[in-house]
Amino acid sequence: MVRNAVEGDFQAISDLALNCSPMITERNSIYHIFTKFFQNTVFIAEIEDEKQIKRAIGFLIGFISQKNKEDAYIHLLCVHPSCRGMGLATDLIKNFLKVVIEMGCKRVYLITKPVNKTAIDFYTRMGFKKNYGYKTDTIDGEELVKDYNGKGEHMIVFQKFLSD
Numbered sequence: 001m002v003r004n005a006v007e008g009d010f011q012a013i014s015d016l017a018l019n020c021s022p023m024i025t026e027r028n029s030i031y032h033i034f035t036k037f038f039q040n041t042v043f044i045a046e047i048e049d050e051k052q053i054k055r056a057i058g059f060l061i062g063f064i065s066q067k068n069k070e071d072a073y074i075h076l077l078c079v080h081p082s083c084r085g086m087g088l089a090t091d092l093i094k095n096f097l098k099v100v101i102e103m104g105c106k107r108v109y110l111i112t113k114p115v116n117k118t119a120i121d122f123y124t125r126m127g128f129k130k131n132y133g134y135k136t137d138t139i140d141g142e143e144l145v146k147d148y149n150g151k152g153e154h155m156i157v158f159q160k161f162l163s164d
């Protein structure tokens, strides 16, 4: 089941994020800010065990740009390793896209590290375009936006155009 996050979800998100290498992890305060102030665009996937206890198994943290309301951004997306390949990340993205489309967004941005081949394959399958409109350099055989996040932090910048 996928639902919007509530403020009390931040600790579960923080615990789950520890299983999400090579994705970055944040301080608890960042997860707390997102689950408190960005609930419309933060989603949790959870399962219920035989005792009806719910457990978070995936999350998506995103937001809509304050500067340009047509731009949305996915900051973090993670599914617990034991639950991958079951379509959960696809469901989380679909929930996010539905909300941002309803709110008038035209583009969704996100970045991935070049080492994260799984995420690169996943976002490409989801219709995101690599480095569109960005100047790229070929580094270790990969087209990257050099120093995107500071010196030596080269990234792939993905964009999805919501009219596609």
Ligand SMILES: CC(C)(COP(=O)(O)OP(=O)(O)OC[C@H]1O[C@@H](n2cnc3c(N)ncnc32)[C@H](O)[C@@H]1OP(=O)(O)O)[C@@H](O)C(=O)NCCC(=O)NCCS
Pocket: 019, 020, 021, 022, 023, 075, 076, 077, 078, 079, 080, 083, 084, 085, 086, 087, 088, 089, 090, 091, 112, 116, 118, 119, 121, 122, 125
């Ligand atoms: C990337 C990630 C979120 C995908 O989650 P998931 O729930 O396994 O993805 P889905 O099951 O929805 O898969 C969707 C599609 O991507 C493909 N895919 C998923 N994992 C893949 C892999 N390891 N290699 C190739 N393709 C893969 C699936 O084949 C599927 O395509 P299909 O529908 O044609 O079968 C998950 O691997 C993850 O949490 N990784 C660690 C955190 C991370 O790197 N996040 C992204 C960067 S912020």
